[in-house]
Amino acid sequence: MKAPSTLPRPRTRTEHLLLPVQPSFIWITLFVAWLINLLPWGQVGGVPDVLAICLVFWSVHEPRRVGMLAAFCFGLLMDVHGAARLGEHALSYTLLSFFAILLHRRLAWFSPWSQALHVLPLFxxxxxxxxxxxxxxxxxxxxxxxxxxxxxxxxxxPIAGWILQAPQRRPVDPDDTRPI
Incomplete structure (x- = not known):
């Protein structure tokens, strides 16, 4: 009879530890997403709401920093810009943020493509x-x-997740002179 092997199984997927996100980076990305939404291509079909993607992403990954108040304020800014009824985008973004915060613990366990399937009904x-x-x-x-x-x-x-988490990724190769 052979003794069971005590060697750990190789991982099928590499998982990186992420550095803490800088609050200034969160707000800069939200501001840039808002500026992208101000561009006139929003009336074309098939162009997504970049601010909504960014708000959902940060509501999932940093729910204590970006929440429903930020979503509501950005929604009001979009309503004023688009000359829409005051509160249409604010309602939409607030609902998006609320449901993203509800799902934030669940989404952490899935791959980016599975997360996209979970986020699709929110949108x-x-x-x-x-x-x-x-x-x-x-x-x-x-x-x-x-x-x-x-x-x-x-x-x-998945592309938004890769871009927004890029500054948080640790280097893959360890270095003795680097503290983290």
Whole structure:
């Protein structure tokens, strides 16, 4: 009879320890995402809401720093910029942030593509609420092209995660002269 091996199994996926995120980096990325949303390409179908992706990402990864108040304020800024009814984007972003904070512990266990599948209903729900409100007050329905924006936003989730976590990644090769 052979004794069971005590050697650890090799990992199939590399997991990196992340450095703590700098609060200034969070707010700079949110500000840059807001500026990207101000560009005039938002009326084209298939262009996602970059600010919504960034808000959901930071609500998932840093729920104590970026929460519903930040989402509400950025939503008001988007409402003022787009000359929309005051509160449409604020409601959408606040709902996104609330549900992202609810899912933040669960999402940490999944790969980026699985996270994208979990985040996709959040984007659909928040956009649908705004369109339902707009349809009720205006009596118009924009069709189903808005769903393409939600799908593209979910597809961009892994890329956004890779970009937004880039400054936090530790070097792979250890160095004796580096403290961390």
């Amino acid at each position: 659909f729900f928040s956009e649908f609420i705004v369109l339902l409100l707009r349809g009720w007050l205006d009596g118009t329905w924009p069709g189903w092209w808005w769903a393409l924006n939600c799908v593209v936003a979910a597809l961009l989730w």
